[in-house]
Amino acid sequence: MLGPRSQHHKGRYAALAHRLSGVLLAVFLPFHFLTLGLAIEGAARLDGFLAWSDQPLVKIAEWGLVTLLSVHLLAGLRVLALEFLPWRSARKGWITAGGVIAAATGLAFLASALA
């Protein structure tokens, strides 16, 4: 069982993960929109990009983005719960559970991409 000090450290790591994932997602977002906007120039233009993206390094980057989005979602839900809900006792395992769920989501994406 974790002591208060260790729990405090986990909380700091969760806050850091929330921020870093948010910054990386914010940097990625304009490029994601620009890519989808290629469809304005026709399906062939979008297909050209999708063909380029079908390589291992890009798949790994996409896995990273899906994992980052999962981390940001779960860490964000934790922040909302901390600020707005009175369930203090229910928070104990949230950080570990959030990490496991985010990793599982990333792996599910990778498994689906490679299948």
Place this chain on the structure above:
Amino acid sequence: MPVPAALFLAQRASALVLAPLVLIHLGLAIYAIHGGLSAAEILARTQGSLGWSLFYGLFVVAAAVHAPIGLRNVLREWLGWKGVGVNLALAAFGVLLLVLGIRAVSAVTGI
């Protein structure tokens, strides 16, 4: 209402809107990537769909509110960039997200 309080509320309200949308988006990403992506497959799902247009339109608006406020907090607290400059830069970033996002939604839905 003071500006910091309004930004705090806008950040939390946009987070509440984004949470279920992100969950659905993640599920769709895992489903759609199976077997590889093609423009035909994406556009067959989205073209002419008012539902996807509203879904992703709301997603874009909420993200365009949420991301700049979050970045503003990071820039102020980690880099010490405060004042009008950071506010203008991030307002511009929000507008950029809104314009590029609405353009992307329009491109894939045709609406």
